[in-house]
Amino acid sequence: MSRKALCIAHLYPDLLNLYADRGNIAVLRRRLEWRGYEVEVVRVTHSETPDFSRYHLVLLGGGSDREQAIVAEKLRACAPAFRSAVQDGLPVLAICGGYQLLGEYYQLPSGEKVPGIALVDMVTEASPDAPRLIGNIAVWSDEAGVIVGFENHGGRTRHSHRPLGRVLHGHGNDGVSGHEGLRHLNIWGTYVHGPLLPKNPALADAVLRDALAYAHLPDHLEPLDDRLEREARTAFVSLRMEDVAPMLRTEAESR
Ligand code: GLN
Numbered sequence: 483m484s485r486k487a488l489c490i491a492h493l494y495p496d497l498l499n500l501y502a503d504r505g506n507i508a509v510l511r512r513r514l515e516w517r518g519y520e521v522e523v524v525r526v527t528h529s530e531t532p533d534f535s536r537y538h539l540v541l542l543g544g545g546s547d548r549e550q551a552i553v554a555e556k557l558r559a560c561a562p563a564f565r566s567a568v569q570d571g572l573p574v575l576a577i578c579g580g581y582q583l584l585g586e587y588y589q590l591p592s593g594e595k596v597p598g599i600a601l602v603d604m605v606t607e608a609s610p611d612a613p614r615l616i617g618n619i620a621v622w623s624d625e626a627g628v629i630v631g632f633e634n635h636g637g638r639t640r641h642s643h644r645p646l647g648r649v650l651h652g653h654g655n656d657g658v659s660g661h662e663g664l665r666h667l668n669i670w671g672t673y674v675h676g677p678l679l680p681k682n683p684a685l686a687d688a689v690l691r692d693a694l695a696y697a698h699l700p701d702h703l704e705p706l707d708d709r710l711e712r713e714a715r716t717a718f719v720s721l722r723m724e725d726v727a728p729m730l731r732t733e734a735e736s737r
Contacts, residue, residue, distance in 0.1 A: 487520040488697050491537040494553050496527045498580050501632060503543030505677030506575065509686050510539070517704055519694075528556050534567035539693035542580025544675055547590055547636075550579045554596045557583055561599040568601055573668035573692040577678060581664070581671035582606040582637050591636060602666050604641035612638065619652030619674055620719065620726040621662040626685035628729050629662075630715055631674035639664075639673075646672050651723045668692045681718060683711045 492507050511521045526532045534540075545553065557564070568574060574584070582588045585604030587595040592610075614636045621629040623646055638656035645655065646663025654662030654673065663672035670689055672678065679686040687703050694701035712734065719726050 487522055488514055488538050488693060488699060489522045489524060489536055490539045490541065490693070491524045491526055491532060491534075493526050493532060493540055493542050493580075494528050494556065495525050495543070497549040497553050498543035498545040498577075500544035500546070500578065501634070501675035502677045503541075503577055503675060506541060506543070506577070506679040506686075509677075509679035509683075510541075510690060513683070513686055513690060513703075513706065516706055519699070528552060532560055532564070534560070534563045534572060537567075537572065538697040539689070540564075540572060540574045542574070542576040542583070544578030544580060544635075546579070547596075550583060550588065551596050553579075554583050554588070554598060557599050558597065561601075564599065565601055568667055568669065571668050571696050573689060573696055574601075574670065575678075575689050576669065576671045578633070578635055578673050578675060581673065582635075582639065584664075584669065584671060585639070585641065588637055602641060602643055602664060602669065602671070604639060604643070604664065606637035606639040608636035608638070612636075615653035615657050615673075617652055618718075618722045619654065619662070620650040620723055620729075621647035621652075621654065621672075621674065622650055622729070623647035623685070625665075626682065626688050627733055628715075628726065629672075629674055629678075629682050629685055630718055630723070630726070631676035631678055631681060633673045633675065635673055646670065650729065651726050668696065681711065681715050683708045
């Protein structure tokens with residue numbers, strides 16, 4: 483690989499890939515290639531052991547409770563190496579089920595607790611009496627502007643870190659706090675599926691900048707022609723979340 487290669491690990495793509503989460507990998511790869519970087523994507527399936535010393539960015543997608551329990555065991559087995567790389571600045575993008583497993587535990591509606599890897603000070607609890615949090619979601623993030631997508635989770639998440647953003651429409655971490663996702667070290671945690679990054683190019687670039695800096699590569703990203711992405715955002719929001727539309731208009735005007 484050339485001097486400019488960046489290595490992205492997709493952890494457990496065979497188990498965690500709800501709502502096309504692998505689309506996030508396609509976006510990360512293309513946005514780097516369009517800027518002249520070489521990219522290596524390593525798919526680490528559940529029968530393999532991740533090598534955290536090789537990666538510059540780790541992606542974990544979402545999954546059902548059943549798949550999460552399998553992944554949790556795999557993650558716990560490599561947690562010390564994962565934790566130490568993250569402490570050193572390894573960026574992680576974790577979506578929904580993957581996000582939940584970064585915390586201390588995910589409590590299933592039955593009351594059983596699936597232990598996570600305690601990378602962050604966070605717990606997630608689902609209850610048979612509380613409805614799932616489902617629907618379109620929009621979030622305001624100081625780092626990436628308006629983030630749009632879809633959420634579907636039974637778990638309610640509480641943590642002591644800063645959130646990724648503030649809920650503009652939808653539920654977010656727990657449906658009541660107004661907080662969505664998590665930011666700590668170079669960890670980006672979120673409930674937004676859909677997949678997340680195709681409709682949110684500013685967020686994709688923010689995550690990539692972390693990864694490039696971690697890889698000691700130049701992290702100035704030339705602007706790309708994001709007209710199609712902006713049209714997708716506008717169409718999605720105007721069809722599904724009219725209350726968020728004025729914020730996207732302001733965003734478009736500020737370009
Ligand atoms: N199984 C988890 C929950 O229901 C995560 C779901 C997901 O990844 N969409 O809370």
